[in-house]
Amino acid sequence: MSLVLIGFMGSGKSRVGRELARLLSCPMLDLDARIEEAARCSIPELFLSRGEAAFRALETSELRRALGEEAVLSTGGGVVTREENRELLRESESPVVWLQASPQVLAERIRSEPGARPLIDGQGLLDLEQTARRVRALLEVRGPLYEQCATMRVQTDGREPEAIAAEIMSAL
Numbered sequence: 001m002s003l004v005l006i007g008f009m010g011s012g013k014s015r016v017g018r019e020l021a022r023l024l025s026c027p028m029l030d031l032d033a034r035i036e037e038a039a040r041c042s043i044p045e046l047f048l049s050r051g052e053a054a055f056r057a058l059e060t061s062e063l064r065r066a067l068g069e070e071a072v073l074s075t076g077g078g079v080v081t082r083e084e085n086r087e088l089l090r091e092s093e094s095p096v097v098w099l100q101a102s103p104q105v106l107a108e109r110i111r112s113e114p115g116a117r118p119l120i121d122g123q124g125l126l127d128l129e130q131t132a133r134r135v136r137a138l139l140e141v142r143g144p145l146y147e148q149c150a151t152m153r154v155q156t157d158g159r160e161p162e163a164i165a166a167e168i169m170s171a172l
């Protein structure tokens with residue numbers, strides 16, 4: 001079967017996705033990795049050289065392709081920002097699982113990989129409080145969009161990927 005993970009940057013989609021793929025004995029697809037392969041550069045480089053619009057166009061074409069494959073698909077946190085992507089997710093027959101986390105936890109995780117998230121802090125210069133402020137602002141816009149696409153939601157604060165994956169498996 002296929003399954004899609006959505007949620008904010010730092011919500012643990014990749015780690016939970018790997019665990020789910022192991023439990024389901026199926027491949028794990030990382031949409032960001034697919035985009036990097038297609039663009040032949042890293043996501044921060046893509047944002048810098050071609051801008052967010054080019055990134056989003058690639059994200060939509062790679063999402064469409066990935067949804068046709070049998071796999072656990074980990075998406076980027078902004079996949080829900082395009083109406084076309086939200087439609088693709090809603091039309092897919094796969095469960096779409098929203099991994100939720102508090103802004104503070106998300107900010108801590110984002111800060112542990114400085115410079116990896118161009119939309120929050122491309123140069124890795126913000127402190128925890130500034131990062132949390134940006135996370136809150138973006139979450140306010142994106143929360144309702146995740147809600148529109150999700151068929152299931154899981155709270156992840158303070159929990160190990162194995163426990164989160166086990167909860168998803170028992171709900172399926």
Ligand code: S3P
Pocket residue numbers: 007008009010013032043075076077078079116117118119
């Ligand atoms: C983005 C999230 C990132 C990546 C890109 C844009 C976003 O993925 O796709 O930097 O708009 O939230 P992760 O959620 O895996 O960090």
